[in-house]
Amino acid sequence: MTDTELAANHDSTGNQAGAELAQKLSAWPGLLNRVDKSWYPALSTVSDEIIAAMSYASQGDYLPAEDDVFRALSLPLEKVRVLIVGQDPYPTPGHAMGLSFSTHPAATGAPPRSLANIYQELAADTGHAVTADGDLRPWHEQGVLLLNRVLTVAPGQAGSHRKQGWESVTEAILRALPAENLVAILWGKQAQECEKFLDCPAITSPHPSPLSARRGFFGSRPFSRANQYLTDQGCQPIDWQL
Template structure:
């Protein structure tokens, strides 16, 4: 058993995800064993944010598989870890969209602290094996969390087909979609999509304060 730490999940999520946790987490823990990323205490880091604080949802796929990189928030790395290629492309679009420079590292906690929920669909990965923990039950847990946001005054930013499948869980929610920022697809429509300014415009149209995207 891996004994994933659930103590960091804010209580406001529990009415929405408790059943999915009870039905799926025991199997996940059996299947993944003791070798997984991020560290057990960071697996549910994204859901430490109170539900009512969420302004923007950015959906990722699964954690970075390089040891020392993943820290529980989608696309973000630990402080001091150089930004991976997809995140470098996100920084490039941030600069083109709002004139804001990125960082040398991949630490996105400044966004998270403003209500930008950086949530992966799959919350663990085997070291060095991207996608290795798909279809073990994580998707049911994160689907329940995403459904909890439906109809609220939030904006969802969904990059790539996997993330865009979450539109089905978000009726009545403004969704900004584009190809994924990975080097394989960024030039097929991610660059030039202006997700940051569009998200702020959508928030302000709902009377919700804009996000300061500076890092």
């Protein structure tokens, strides 16, 4: 096959997988609205687990909004350069928006404490003062996959949707990632459990939570280390400044 024929075959496969997946997930018509078609084959392998997780979440209110659940996957698979794994969405209404550690652009007040600690380490690591709110979309737009391990949560109840199917879904997403031109940043034990699903290098440290940030997160320099790996591989570094 020529490159053009291969690309056309890939598009056809993705479109077919997307149509079948949308049909299976028709109870949640907005769920795939933001998903790039490059992720459809991986998601199709775990459609039953998505249904189980969303059925559980839909028994009550859940965060983020339906069309934000897979927001991280609006980033095309082939454009992912850095992976940052979170635990589950912020349980505070108005904060969760589908990208790990990021808050909704309309959120008011101080950023969550873990994010504040990320900003503190970012400033120390890169030398850039952080003046932004909690919106991490500029990272996402450059190729940073901000993926939570569990993709929904009940308002005010952190961890409430664990072990309901999402872990299998995000495992499939992680296994779809390439081995080259990619580096993972894994904060805390839960994120580091994902390393076995990855073929790329990983930068690990304790979680930025106030409970563990001073046990090795501060001073770990994840942002400059990730960029060093990317440049060593001939890839464009991330502009981490917010």
